[in-house]
Amino acid sequence: xxxVIHAQQISFHRHGERVFVPTNVALMPGQLCLIRGQNGxxxxxxxxxxxxxxHPSEGSIARHGSVAFIGxxxxxxxxxxxxxxxxxxxxxxxxxxxxxxxxxxxxxHAAGLxxxxxxxxxxxxAGQRQRLGLARLLVAPKTIWLLDEPYTSLDADGCAWVDGLxxxxxxxxxxxxxxxxxxxxxxxxxxxxxxxxxxxxxx
Amino acid sequence: xxxxxxxxxxxxxxxxxxxQHGGQSLLPLIFLFAVIAMIPLGLGPGPxxxxxxxPGMIWVAALLASLLALEGVxxxxxxxxxxxxxxxxxxxxxxxxCIRLGSHWLISALPIIVATPIAGEMLYLPxxxxxxxxxxxLIGTPILSLIGALAAALTIQARQGSxxxxxxxxxxxxxxxxxxxxxxxxxxxGLTARPYVLLLISLFVLAATLVPLAIxxxxxxxxx
Numbered sequence: 001x002x003x004v005i006h007a008q009q010i011s012f013h014r015h016g017e018r019v020f021v022p023t024n025v026a027l028m029p030g031q032l033c034l035i036r037g038q039n040g041x042x043x044x045x046x047x048x049x050x051x052x053x054x055h056p057s058e059g060s061i062a063r064h065g066s067v068a069f070i071g072x073x074x075x076x077x078x079x080x081x082x083x084x085x086x087x088x089x090x091x092x093x094x095x096x097x098x099x100x101x102x103x104x105x106x107x108x109h110a111a112g113l114x115x116x117x118x119x120x121x122x123x124x125x126a127g128q129r130q131r132l133g134l135a136r137l138l139v140a141p142k143t144i145w146l147l148d149e150p151y152t153s154l155d156a157d158g159c160a161w162v163d164g165l166x167x168x169x170x171x172x173x174x175x176x177x178x179x180x181x182x183x184x185x186x187x188x189x190x191x192x193x194x195x196x197x198x199x200x201x202x203x
Numbered sequence: 204x205x206x207x208x209x210x211x212x213x214x215x216x217x218x219x220x221x222x223q224h225g226g227q228s229l230l231p232l233i234f235l236f237a238v239i240a241m242i243p244l245g246l247g248p249g250p251x252x253x254x255x256x257x258p259g260m261i262w263v264a265a266l267l268a269s270l271l272a273l274e275g276v277x278x279x280x281x282x283x284x285x286x287x288x289x290x291x292x293x294x295x296x297x298x299x300x301c302i303r304l305g306s307h308w309l310i311s312a313l314p315i316i317v318a319t320p321i322a323g324e325m326l327y328l329p330x331x332x333x334x335x336x337x338x339x340x341l342i343g344t345p346i347l348s349l350i351g352a353l354a355a356a357l358t359i360q361a362r363q364g365s366x367x368x369x370x371x372x373x374x375x376x377x378x379x380x381x382x383x384x385x386x387x388x389x390x391x392x393g394l395t396a397r398p399y400v401l402l403l404i405s406l407f408v409l410a411a412t413l414v415p416l417a418i419x420x421x422x423x424x425x426x427x
Contacts, residue, residue: 014427053290054427067292073284079220088216093292094207133284140207142292 002064003028004144004175005050010059011199012045018199019045022059025194027144027175032166032189035179037196043179044072044148046196050177051146065143065175066096072148074133078122082113082132085121089136099141099172107138112161126153134162137169145169145176151183159183209294210302217306231268232314238264239322250327257326258336258387262380264322265315265340269347270372272311274365276303276355277422287426300415300422304348312344335390335400339383342403349414350375356421379406 007025011018020042027033027050037043048054049061051069076085086104095101102110108117111131113124121129130153137145145166151159163185166176170189178185185191221228242260246252280286289299316337323333354371358364386399 012427048287048426051291052293053287054423069288069291071284071287073282075284075288077216077220077279077283077285079223080216084216084219088212091212091215092207092209093288094209 004065005061005063005177007050007056007061008059010046010049010056010061012042012049012054013057014045018057020199021197023194023196025050025177027177029173029175030170030189031175031192032170032185032187033175033177033192033194034185035177035194035196036181037179038198039181041196041198043181043196047071047146047148047177047179063144067144067146068093068137068140068142069146070133070137070148070150072152074130075136076121076129076133079120081118081120082108082124083117085132086135086139090139093136093140093142095140096142098143099169099174101141102138104139107135108132110138110161111135112157127155127158130154131158131161134165137165141169141174143174145174147176147178149179149181151180151185163187210298213299213302214306217303218309221306221310228310229314230271231264231311232318234268234271235261235264235315235318235322238267239325242326254327254329255388257323257328258332258339258384259380260326261315261319261322261336262340262343262383265312265344266347266376266380268315269307269311269344269351270369272307273351273355273368273372276307276352277359278355278364281359281425286422290423290426296419297415300352300418304345304352304415304418307352308345308348312340312348316340316344329391332387332391335396336387338400339386339403342400342407343379343383346379346403346407346410347376349410353414353418353421356418356425359422359425379403382406 003026005025005027009022009024011020011022035043035046049056051067083104086107090104108114113128113131116124116128121132134150150162166185167187167189169176238260243253277286289296319337319340320333351372354368358367361367382399382403386396389399390396
């Protein structure tokens with residue numbers, strides 16, 4: 001099978017310096033790629049490159065499939081209710097026909113936020129907001145999931161829920177790239193580890 | 204399976220949020236009427252004088268209302284991480300920018316245009332100038348939204364962005380103000396307003412074709 005993301009020797013330059021050492025990424029269907037690295041090593045930048053939000057300063061990227069990206073800011077409008085946030089993403093991003101989309105209500109239920117449906121996202125706790133951000137993977141499912149520190153602020157239940165989501169998606173031949181530096185996903189699917197090396201430093 | 208309609212979704216969300224922030228959305232109107240109620244107190248209520256300055260006053264109110272709403276055009280979206288979603292999965296970024304500009308205009312300028320007949324009446328604006336004044340507002344306020352949004356996109360990361368915004372925008376809006384109020388005074392003086400209106404239209408066409416592209420580039424630079 002062909003890779004859904006194929007990146008060759010990509011890197012990004014900021015202020016004339018490489019953020020990380022040029023890296024190859026080959027993400028296969030049904031595969032999880034765990035992106036590791038110290039703080040500031042460029043994990044976030046690499047994910048944003050893979051998502052297409054920024055363009056690589058060197059190297060090339062080819063994508064085959066729909067993409068969902070969840071950054072460290074979960075993309076949740078604080079003045080909307082939890083339900084309206086998911087309704088927005090269902091319409092804004094749409095669902096890839098390869099995967100079954102949940103209704104916003106069902107997704108809230110799955111995320112453990114059923115009782116918070118009518119609450120404004122600003123009133124939710126950080127962990128609940130993170131769950132809400134991740135729940136859009138259910139209302140607007142995509143082939144390639146690019147998740148930047150998805151376990152941030154989640155409790156043990158939340159981490160297990162995310163692991164379950166990942167396993168389910170990988171079982172459906174979806175692909176996931178996760179940047180995580182503390183929690184390690186506990187999954188059944190094959191996991192590939194990519195270590196990001198910070199770019200050359202000035203002496 | 205749900206098909207995606209990003210433009211519709213964004214427009215709906217923008218209007219929904221404006222509706223929820225009822226007080227904030229009424230700000231342009233409150234502004235307009237505050238200006239109009241204060242001017243006669245400062246200048247004296249002579250009908251001739253008020254009629255003369257009415258177009259300018261209404262235009263200044265429109266300009267300030269447009270500026271007030273600019274803080275919310277892109278910055279909140281950058282802060283909460285929704286802006287970067289515009290660049291994911293081949294979304295039509297340019298069209299999304301135009302939708303956002305459109306909702307800025309609907310929220311900040313349309314209420315003023317709708318309220319102009321009342322404001323004109325309060326300032327003894329001659330009835331025959333009203334239509335023309337509304338026409339200049341209709342052509343000119345989108346230019347204000349375009350210029351303002353470009354400045355907002357450029358200063359999105361800057362601290363004290365709003366002060367910078369004002370400095371950047373006011374000089375650029377001068378031609379709009381001159382042609383718009385010039386059209387109305389020419390008409391009141393018995394001359395033709397045509398050249399002024401045509402100049403306004405050409406300014407609008409110029410801004411509408413170039414500015415969205417520049418905004419896209421500016422936002423992209425700020426996402427890096």
